[in-house]
Amino acid sequence: MIIGLPKEIKNNENRVALTPSGVSELKKYGHTIYVQASAGLGSGFKDTEYEAAGATILPAIEAVYAQAEMIVKVKEPIAPEYSMIKEDQLLFTYFHFASSEELTQAMIARKAICLAYETVEKNDRSLPLLIPMSEVAGRMAPQEGAKYLEKPMQGRGILLGGVPGVKPANVLILGGGVVGTQAAKIAAGLGAHVTIMDINLTRLRELDDIMPANVDTQMSNTYNIREAIKTADLIIGAVLIPGAKAPHLITRDMLKEMRPGTVMVDVAVDQGGCIETCKPTTHEDPIFVIDEVVHYCVANMPGAVPYTSTLALTNATLPYVIQVANKGWKGACLFNEELKRGLNVVKGEVVYKGVADAWNLKVTDVNEVLAAAL
Template sequence: MIIGVPKEIKNNENRVALTPAGTQELVKRGHTVHVQSTAGVGSGFSDEQYVSAGAKLLPDAASVFAIAEMIMKVKEPVEQEYNLIRKDQLVFTYFHFASYEPLAKAMIATGAVCLAYETVERIDGSLPLLIPMSEVAGRMAIQEGAKYLEKPLKGRGILLGGVPGVRPAKVLILGGGVVGTNAAKIAAGMGADVTIMDLNITRLRYLDDVMPKNVHTIVSNEYTIREMIKDSDLIIGGVLVPGAKAPKLITRDMLKSMRPGTVLVDVAVDQGGCIETCRPTTHEDPTFIIDDVVHYCVANMPGAVPYTSTLALTNATLPYAIRLANQGWKKAAQENMELRNGLNVIQGEVVYKAVADAFGLGYTDVKKFL
């Protein structure tokens, strides 16, 4: 198969979809890999490393899209890439369709096969290609939240871990999944007073067992959220509904009960966000303030630590990419339920129900194509 790796062009997105090591694994299996020049530089990989691994360099994205049967990306295509995608071309990347209707309609119009990292799902419900970036984003959420609690950045002026004789910051984490667990680890390690809220009591029992004593667990409901946010200093939104929009757990009216300088970090923003007032921001301009509450809503948080993120992501995606390249998307999806779950749009038809439901689009059972 001919595989293409274009350079990411989203604001401050420095990750790359394939490392030189991954390139070598594909090339030694008889596949051809075309990489756009400088695509890996932001993650610390030079053009020379890709060439040494067997890749062929191309000067621009248009050349990569034109030749490739499978495009490997990190972030969803942006508007200037829409017209580069061809009918029947396989695009393997994060899409997060349910949060952005223009992207969904554009990909339907291309007639391409869109296989989304975020909906590749195992039989146990885990999301193997979302997990590594959720781990990064969960840990970064505390790192960034702690920074924006500083007074010069309009926060409350609180040190996350406090000092002897002064209480630490109160951190509220909505969601006890991968994001929430990783956020809690870092916040607890920094000495904060941490509370995780989730609907799943079994999950809360597990977290209560494994987390240190400064992490508490509470069952999530609207009443309790309204009470908890009144004296929380840093609130992390880490709720995920696979392939669908996140539920709004913090509404506009709730901001008035928060103290000035409270910081909100909505890690779910690329799926529409679980905080009503959040809108996607960039690393260039990461925050905005509503009712004296600081909102940090960067949609590609792991892009700020591209070396770590690229290695973590490609460790997870490479086995799937090899299977797709060896078998083609159709046979791979027939034989592998995880990849079948990743199919969102095929040749102009939506085959992932949550995406169809999000925008009232027609839904086609994926079996039609397999």
């Protein structure tokens, strides 16, 4: 298969979808890999390293799209890329369609095959290609929150861990999944008082067993959230419904109940956000303030630590990329149910219910689409 690796052009996105070692593994199976010049520089990988691994370097992004049967990316295509995407071309990347109707309609119109990292799902309901970036974002969230709690950053002027004789900050984490667990570890390690909320009592029991003494668990409901935000210094949104919009657990009216300088980090923003007032921001301009509450809503948080993120992502994605390259997208999805669940849009048809529900679109059975494609 001919595989294309374009440079990410989203604001301050420095990750790359394949490392030179990933290219080397694909070459073992006889695949052709075209890499856009400087695609890996942001993550610390030179063009010469890709060439040594067996890739061909192309000067422009248009050439990569024109040559490739499968495009492997990190983030969803943005508007300048839409016209480059060919009918029947496979794109394997994070899409988060439920947060962007424009992107959804563009991919339907291009009649591409859209295989989304975030909905590749194992039988135990875990999300193997989302987990590594959730781990990175979860660990970053308290770091970013701590920074924006500083007074020059418009925060309350509180040190997350406090000092002897002064209480630490209160951190509220909404969601006890991968992001929430990683966020709790870091916040607790910095010395904060942490409360994790979740609707799953079994998960809360598990967290209660493994977390240190400065982490409490609490059932998530509107009443408990409203009470907790009154004394929270840092709120981290870590809610995920695979492939669908995140629910708004903090609504616009709740901001009035928070103290001035409270910081909210919505890690769920790339799925629409679990905080109603959040909208996607960038590393270049990461925050905005509403009702004296600081909102940090960067949609590609792991892009700020691209070396770590690229290695972690390739570790997870490469086995799936190899399967798709070896068998073709149809063969791979028929062979592997996990990959089949990753199909979101196929040749103009929406085949993932969460995406269809988000934009009131017709959903087509994925098995019918696969059968018709054979």
